[in-house]
Amino acid sequence: MSTIEARSLWKEYGSDVILEDITMTIAGGEFVTVVGASGCGKSTFLRMLLGEETPTRGQLLVDGKPLPGEPGPDRGVVFQKYSVFPHLTAMGNVLLADELEQAPISGRLFGAGRRRALERAGGMLERVGLEAAADKYPSQLSGGMQQRLAIAQALMKNPRVLLLDEPFGALDPGIRKDMHVLIRELWERTGITIFMVTHDLKEGFELGTRLLVFDKRRHDPQSPGAYGATVTYDLPLQRDGGPPASVPDELSARLSSPLTQGATDANDSRCQ
Amino acid sequence: MRRLINQRPGRVMAVALAITPFLLAVVVYSMASAERLAENPNDRLLPALHTLGMALERLATEPSRRTGEILLWVDTAASLSRIGTGVAISMALALAIGALTGLVPYLNRALSNFIATVAMIPPLAVLPIFFIAFGVGELSKVVLITFGILPVMIRDLQQRTEELPTEQLVKAQTLGASSWQILTRIAIPQLLPRLFDVTRLALGPAWLFLIASEAIAAESGLGYRIFLVRRYLDMETIIPYVAWITLLAFSLDWLLRRLNRWLFPWYSARKS
Numbered sequence: 001m002s003t004i005e006a007r008s009l010w011k012e013y014g015s016d017v018i019l020e021d022i023t024m025t026i027a028g029g030e031f032v033t034v035v036g037a038s039g040c041g042k043s044t045f046l047r048m049l050l051g052e053e054t055p056t057r058g059q060l061l062v063d064g065k066p067l068p069g070e071p072g073p074d075r076g077v078v079f080q081k082y083s084v085f086p087h088l089t090a091m092g093n094v095l096l097a098d099e100l101e102q103a104p105i106s107g108r109l110f111g112a113g114r115r116r117a118l119e120r121a122g123g124m125l126e127r128v129g130l131e132a133a134a135d136k137y138p139s140q141l142s143g144g145m146q147q148r149l150a151i152a153q154a155l156m157k158n159p160r161v162l163l164l165d166e167p168f169g170a171l172d173p174g175i176r177k178d179m180h181v182l183i184r185e186l187w188e189r190t191g192i193t194i195f196m197v198t199h200d201l202k203e204g205f206e207l208g209t210r211l212l213v214f215d216k217r218r219h220d221p222q223s224p225g226a227y228g229a230t231v232t233y234d235l236p237l238q239r240d241g242g243p244p245a246s247v248p249d250e251l252s253a254r255l256s257s258p259l260t261q262g263a264t265d266a267n268d269s270r271c272q
Numbered sequence: 273m274r275r276l277i278n279q280r281p282g283r284v285m286a287v288a289l290a291i292t293p294f295l296l297a298v299v300v301y302s303m304a305s306a307e308r309l310a311e312n313p314n315d316r317l318l319p320a321l322h323t324l325g326m327a328l329e330r331l332a333t334e335p336s337r338r339t340g341e342i343l344l345w346v347d348t349a350a351s352l353s354r355i356g357t358g359v360a361i362s363m364a365l366a367l368a369i370g371a372l373t374g375l376v377p378y379l380n381r382a383l384s385n386f387i388a389t390v391a392m393i394p395p396l397a398v399l400p401i402f403f404i405a406f407g408v409g410e411l412s413k414v415v416l417i418t419f420g421i422l423p424v425m426i427r428d429l430q431q432r433t434e435e436l437p438t439e440q441l442v443k444a445q446t447l448g449a450s451s452w453q454i455l456t457r458i459a460i461p462q463l464l465p466r467l468f469d470v471t472r473l474a475l476g477p478a479w480l481f482l483i484a485s486e487a488i489a490a491e492s493g494l495g496y497r498i499f500l501v502r503r504y505l506d507m508e509t510i511i512p513y514v515a516w517i518t519l520l521a522f523s524l525d526w527l528l529r530r531l532n533r534w535l536f537p538w539y540s541a542r543k544s
Contacts, residue, residue, distance in 0.1 A: 050446070
């Protein structure tokens with residue numbers, strides 16, 4: 001599928017360095033999970049992949065071409081919340097992609113076009129197990145169902161890359177397990193490239209084929225913004241459902257303290 | 273004994289409590305009226321309740337000797353068409369301008385400060401200008417109502433548009449939505465229930481501007497009638513008219529609230 005390539009990528013806000021010198025290549029079809037403490041630029045990197053933010057220096061390429069400076073249909077996204085539209089039913093949310101594409105002016109389909117779109121959207125709802133909730137509004141769905149809906153909605157565009165920004169962070173552990181099974185299965189079936197940011201180290205290890213750790217190499221206590229984060233660990237993980245790779249001791253020691261402290265450990269409150 | 277803030281009235285008690293202030297107002301009025309009438313049976317200031325009732329019946333059923341029309345209905349039709357036109361124009365403009373300035377940064381920069389400044393102009397102070405520019409007919413009254421409520425409505429809807437989560441706008445773009453489609457399928461549908469809310473709030477000022485403009489120059493209308501008969505201390509007309517205006521205002525508010533719930537089930541569901 002799609003290759004993502006970062007070449008000496010920097011992101012700065014004024015004098016604060018968020019990300020420094022990131023160089024890496026993500027091959028098409030990989031399932032990359034990204035962990036790191038709060039404020040270490042994981043989400044900033046994801047927003048750059050989306051096109052919401054642009055690199056200060058360096059290049060970010062998808063299939064060898066620089067990203068356009070705005071979000072587009074080749075990169076789908078699921079956020080932790082607000083990923084679905086509250087004024088549309090589950091069916092309406094999934095239908096939206098086809099409606100927008102086929103009806104540039106009205107944004108609505110009628111007659112045969114609508115029937116075709118309904119059929120396709122219905123199939124997608126079925127794939128994520130929401131066929132019974134087609135007529136419900138998002139406010140009537142549970143958190144897990146809303147995220148399933150958001151995934152279904154994103155997959156309707158057949159994006160080359162699916163970006164997930166802590167998509168399961170607000171869910172109960174049991175529901176989260178179900179979602180892991182779902183996303184794994186969808187990934188295996190579609191062969192899509194997935195880039196997932198998570199707070200949960202265990203989730204990061206279990207789910208992906210490759211784990212990236214964002215962290216600061218250097219730290220200046222006098223000036224917390226002087227150095228940015230970069231990819232400090234880049235670990236290939238076991239595929240095909242084998243037992244999760246064990247967490248290297250050094251890594252877990254390094255990550256566990258900032259991870260548990262979470263957002264309160266905000267030396268760098270500008271990037272979250 | 274539980275704290276006062278934890279004590280709740282039962283069903284019957286709640287109704288009784290709600291009725292009490294209305295009853296009290298009526299009782300106080302009748303007592304004051306009876307006292308004045310006992311001193312001077314020709315007193316015009318506080319007519320007895322049954323005199324008011326008879327006056328209302330006369331106003332609503334008997335044609336005027338001068339014009340042959342039933343005054344209450346003529347006045348009501350004139351006033352409702354003015355306030356209806358003014359409010360409808362304001363709703364349409366507020367929705368369009370509010371959504372556009374909330375969504376398009378260029379338009380926001382161009383118009384926000386201007387609208388905020390115009391909103392500071394006291395509408396009644398420019399009423400003479402409207403009379404000079406648009407004559408003393410219907411147009412100047414509709415313009416006054418629109419001028420009085422539109423800036424506040426625009427600013428409210430602009431703010432509501434800006435409050436739409438960024439995640440939603442990004443998600444729409446990843447589904448391939450154009451700016452036009454984001455406006456028509458994402459922003460405006462979510463603004464409509466809020467438009468009804470802000471219209472309910474704007475109805476109070478709208479009535480004020482209607483009555484003010486009718487008081488100064490008109491040939492019919494509820495405000496015109498009240499200010500006309502004021503010269504003769506005709507409380508028998510004024511008080512029923514005020515009660516009627518209150519009832520109309522209350523019904524309009526109720527109607528908008530019901531419409532909001534019927535038309536946008538997702539909106540009330542989300543708030544609860």
